[in-house]
Amino acid sequence: MKDKRIPLSKQKEIEQQFLQALGKKIRKLRFENDNMSQEALGLECNLDRTYIGGIERGERNPTVLNLKKIADALGVSVEQLFSEGSK
Amino acid sequence: MKDKRIPLSKQKEIEQQFLQALGKKIRKLRFENDNMSQEALGLECNLDRTYIGGIERGERNPTVLNLKKIADALGVSVEQLFSEGSK
DNA sequence: ATGTGACTCTAAGTCCGTT
């Protein structure tokens, strides 16, 4: 087996992609939720709209509890925020 | 339909349960992973051992990226950290 | 209705130790 380790620079890149994928997913779910606006979603879960926007753009590294708030407001489970393709 | 809103005090309680469920899950996966120690897991994902312990006890509110690190170290997807029952 | 930069302040996360 080769070296499993990943260069730190690559690691950062991967993490960025991960956050962006998460953001895209949230945005998608938001649109599917009656074309809700970031503002409306922010109101639902008591988070600032700019904060929501930042997450959707993958610029934020949110905590689980905030993810849960968002998932709740979107009517999905946290698990679904991380699920790929299906649907 | 009754009031969907939840008293803030209850909300905190629910969040605690959520973090604890997550912690239990991680602990379970850690044991299933060759009875790995918190210390070894911490080393794997570059996180402090006391921090891992705190998460498992539901006392911490970790960020997604750290969850991803842990999931990676445990050889599972982040999604699986939130999946219920079904093995 | 959203993107962005900048800001304050709280909590995330580390490191030391003892039980």
Place this chain on the structure above:
DNA sequence: GAACGGACTTAGAGTCACA
């Protein structure tokens, strides 16, 4: 090996004015 505590640094929470 893990729980728990104290003290500490840094990153994220949370907010705003403006494009």
